[in-house]
Amino acid sequence: MKQGKLAVAVAIVVLLVAGAALATTTVSKDVTDTSVQEENVKCVNCHLKENNAMVQQWKNSPHAAAQDGQVGCYNCHAAEPGEPAAYMHEGALIRTLQSPRDCAFCHEQEVQQMEKSHHATAGQIMASLDNVLGEIVCSMESKAGAASGCWQCHGSVVKVLKGSNGKALLNENQAVMFDPATYPNSGIGRLNPDGTQGSCTACHGRHSFRSSVARQPENCGKCHLGPDHPQMEAYKESKHGIAYYTAVRERGMNAMNILKSGKWVLGKDYYTAPTCATCHMGATLKSDGSVTANTHNVGDRISWNLRAPISVKLNRVIFADGDEADIPGDIAPQVGQERKYKKYVMTNGEWSKVDAVGEVIEVKSWEMRREDMQVVCNQCHGVQVIGNFYKQFDELVVTYNEKFAKPTKKLYEMAKKEGLVSGSLFHTKLGWQWWEMWHHEGRRARHGASKMAPDYTHWHGLYDVAENFYHEFLPELMRLAAEHDKLPLFEKAVDDILAKPEHQWWKEGFDASVMKSIRDEQKTRYKQ
């Protein structure tokens, strides 16, 4: 917490708003103000009855244990007049819904990094295939499929319910009411009524807020799991995950020291295993004795985009106006160039996606991002192991891209152009096959390889990609081609692809001696 800055801010504000303390957020932040402290006691006394466990969580949290003064209920929940979600509660103007702006008062750097990160943009899925799936294909008018599905990870657009007079509706407790489809929600890219993007409680769960929770893989695993991006599962089966989970009964130096207050530095505070946070966000001891900073910009050390239909390298640029964006490409943009990007803005309480063009003033190329990651690897691994691992990983991504993704994408686009299919990916079997190949199976292969998880790389990954390509997508394509009297055209296109060396086995079979050896082995081993 930045106590110095806080003190100055409080001093100034107190002069300006003296006498109206209980309705002013800024004064409420003063953890040494006795009237605020009294307010906190009032909250606790009542809520200890109503929501005992919630209050206990706070009482045993770092906020309650803060040395420079306890951060209590009212320090965070006090609202300013005019806030969209403010309401009077037991004599105080408060809000229940917190946004990153509130947390930033004390945790400014963390919020700034988060706001620039890919995490903060997770709610911007208005214009995405995933969103169409959730809101339309899997929902009715209530959008329940998205509300209980997509938005719980990505974040909802939180809406205050308003009456015909434009004022917020109040429930029987006189609390401002939220559209139930949009709240409760702690999706990491939540679009808040105050115009901010993000939700700190996505990782720092109410009301304990402990970093020790966010450091643990389970926390990331709320969203980073499942058929379409099994990062959690891949971590669990990797050597890294094994080292982490088998240390759960350890004490002392071989344990993970994960409950440590304050900084948690790899190579200094712990060395047994990395968690998700270690590699993607954590601080690391360097060979010169210095410590790299941790970061809340979670994508900062990622060099590949593994989510896209075809993987691309990722370069981060900062524009002249302070915006940041990931720009794909093997060669990073250069300072001084202009680049297009998309951003979300709130105008009159409504969010929209707008095109933007900015002048690049700073670049963090994919190579630089990878180097930052390798500083972490280097704590436990030699340079050849690290370099060779990245070669294995890169080759795997290239194999997915070149052998399967690019040919399939090309054939699918050709099928669209020639009228074999129409509508979205979700309107046809062929579309759905291509969608699952890149969005599910191909991601599993790529994420698996990135985390040294052989089972996800192969059995949940390329194995499924290959089965889809040879036995689902191609046959369905040829069926459609025949149906549309375009067989020769598509036969030629497919033949051209299958003529490449990596697909030769499909037409020419495997080497006869290999096949004989397999049959012999089966006979000797299993007598069958």
Add this chain to the structure above:
Amino acid sequence: MKQGKLAVAVAIVVLLVAGAALATTTVSKDVTDTSVQEENVKCVNCHLKENNAMVQQWKNSPHAAAQDGQVGCYNCHAAEPGEPAAYMHEGALIRTLQSPRDCAFCHEQEVQQMEKSHHATAGQIMASLDNVLGEIVCSMESKAGAASGCWQCHGSVVKVLKGSNGKALLNENQAVMFDPATYPNSGIGRLNPDGTQGSCTACHGRHSFRSSVARQPENCGKCHLGPDHPQMEAYKESKHGIAYYTAVRERGMNAMNILKSGKWVLGKDYYTAPTCATCHMGATLKSDGSVTANTHNVGDRISWNLRAPISVKLNRVIFADGDEADIPGDIAPQVGQERKYKKYVMTNGEWSKVDAVGEVIEVKSWEMRREDMQVVCNQCHGVQVIGNFYKQFDELVVTYNEKFAKPTKKLYEMAKKEGLVSGSLFHTKLGWQWWEMWHHEGRRARHGASKMAPDYTHWHGLYDVAENFYHEFLPELMRLAAEHDKLPLFEKAVDDILAKPEHQWWKEGFDASVMKSIRDEQKTRYKQ
């Protein structure tokens, strides 16, 4: 343990059966009886050699640590003459197989609650689709698929092997032999030779029996997991599961206090996270300082049936004769009404399912069950969060019901009536598709939403339901309709369904501007 009652019971029984202690269950229960204590020592001395770990489990169990007197081997395993599974062993009449009747001697209330619960009926799957699958489709004459599959969770009908003389067969150790297909088995609804239903060791594993095990989600996860009801997986990925699992290294107040002896009250003994037991069975501190009772009637706080093809609300009724049953419906039955239900009864050692009609004397409506659950929620959450969560959950269930389940059920039944399919759900591809939609995919969506697990709700749930509905079930239905020359009839039926607003996208596509926005986004983000 109800020591008071035990003492009285023992006093009475001792008078009646004096002199035959070693063959009488009731005396054997007297933990202060020295002859029984001596018998216990005899058991332990020998079994410490034969099964050391088993004895150690008991030695470190609450039974061994009981303050009013150690509950030893013979206290539980003593049999009464005439019991179907009794046999002489080293001079004592014992049985190895225990039933809830035995546990009830000390744990009467827990057993009574369990016997009324849905858990106790888990073995009554003689007349269910699941059972046909396990015993017939996946088995041979040995019913091995059911024995190692279904029955391990649901419970077997335990059978004592009998000779031609009608007496129990004994093995080389002179122990009564059980049909190996039916025992070992600790399925929660096991049908025991003594006419009781249930198995306490399903959750309270031999021979430690610790409540601390039953409080942990892993315990429930033996059965509540997998493609057809992934409650365990859903819990794990939820905020609740994250709070629980990331507390594993905590000490003191932030830990879960899960090893506590005796009562374990949310808001008093722990507050960090709820486990399955917390919400469905656990005791909770209330706002007036009182503590709600825990319950072994596991469905008591559940308001929806999420297992059925179409979800319905659940009301619990107690009949005049003491029987209890769940009666479905948005409006609960009223006291004084009659209702039909099914029950299992043992007649001459054989179990059968019989129709019953009873007069309702007490009702716990779905609203009351939900209120009981919300008392637990309220420990950590405000009323608006709780209310809104239930709105999200209800809407999700309604979406599943109305958009997918009801139309599919209707079409499937029409296909049966019109002769497109015949036989059971498992005889045709169309049947199997409908089965998996409700029994697997639709349950995953519903269970996922109930536990705030977005990945299960969407990617393992409605996403799979939608893909099945649009790309598997409907095409197969139309194929069959064409094959049976009934295309117009089924085209009309399907068209009527697809004309509803929630299916409009299928024929009319998505909004063009949305689709353009998606393509633009892909271009900017991935250059593809």
Add this chain to the structure above:
Amino acid sequence: MKQGKLAVAVAIVVLLVAGAALATTTVSKDVTDTSVQEENVKCVNCHLKENNAMVQQWKNSPHAAAQDGQVGCYNCHAAEPGEPAAYMHEGALIRTLQSPRDCAFCHEQEVQQMEKSHHATAGQIMASLDNVLGEIVCSMESKAGAASGCWQCHGSVVKVLKGSNGKALLNENQAVMFDPATYPNSGIGRLNPDGTQGSCTACHGRHSFRSSVARQPENCGKCHLGPDHPQMEAYKESKHGIAYYTAVRERGMNAMNILKSGKWVLGKDYYTAPTCATCHMGATLKSDGSVTANTHNVGDRISWNLRAPISVKLNRVIFADGDEADIPGDIAPQVGQERKYKKYVMTNGEWSKVDAVGEVIEVKSWEMRREDMQVVCNQCHGVQVIGNFYKQFDELVVTYNEKFAKPTKKLYEMAKKEGLVSGSLFHTKLGWQWWEMWHHEGRRARHGASKMAPDYTHWHGLYDVAENFYHEFLPELMRLAAEHDKLPLFEKAVDDILAKPEHQWWKEGFDASVMKSIRDEQKTRYKQ
């Protein structure tokens, strides 16, 4: 560690090589040699800067804590001149890659057992269907699919990169370079440049090497998981796994004592639950007070092969030349008989699989292997429970074999012979269906039953097998038969199979009264 032997060996070697200590592996092993100790300090001082966490892992390892003298970097990493991967580093001849030969200097018995085990042969997949899948179907020329997939578990053939002069290439740090596709790799059957097979770090992770890690299920779960052999998942859902995972918060005797140094004996050091290591490798207290030895021959207590298309019993034979092999069959070979087997040998740095014939001099039949396993079971379970469990398990395997695997294999082979399909299993849909039936679904059923995991046995197992058999394989077979004008031939073959009692339901349906009862139940329970 065999300190006695070490001392003698060192004494001899010191005389022979005096003066060249830093280039000689054998002297380097002397943990009391001061020049070696100095070398160790030198390594540590530098690497504490470069790879702090790696050094910390070692500092808190049993190697660093060894009472007879610390086992340091140079003790293990010293190389002998002429070794393929040796290079000069800071004045010492070292290698980074270790092989079982190095570990065997101190851990001779463990390595010998491992070298005879199925684990050591995991890298010998040159002639297997799995390998064709990974290296060809899912890869390009780089074999990336195998490198990041298969080989990470099975082990790669580690290759030193060589220049045109035949000498090893050195990187910028003057370290010998490895082919990045083959290293890093810690697959358990890794084929090392020194001609050994295996990788101790597969289970004993660098650089802590703690047995406590290898004892934990997560360690085995790196490879024994996933759609094709979910041993880890099956364990987790079993009563054994539940007992293990719910003990994670326990202290004292109810905990697992898993961090114990030295021997870890079931019934003596712990009794709460078995891990994978307990049953397959661990030491157990016996009823006579003696302790069975633990073993690094991991298959020693396994009586069934559950991986093959059709399961067979496994007998272990030792040949006159010391080789060992698993010989399938219900009746074990006898001493004095000759048997064929396959082995891998390295000739001139290249590995090849060769046929071998040996005279059997010792036999461990499947019954003897099973008895060894049952000694472990007996710690917690009575003999009837153990015997009956094995009957349930055997019946499940027989059901898979007889009802599904044998008929499907027969039909597939007939389809090949009659020209309905050609090429490998991966060339046709029918082939892929049969492959997944035995390699994925059927294994899940069999592994599930072996570990008392009902969900894997049924829902992930026989349920999927049955659905595949009736609704995928048979329809595809008939489609192909029609396409090839061979319908009558195949109809007869299929009819013969479906006429068997276990398939009768398919043509004759279920009992009408059962079906009525199911419909009644649905009506009463769900009103639908």
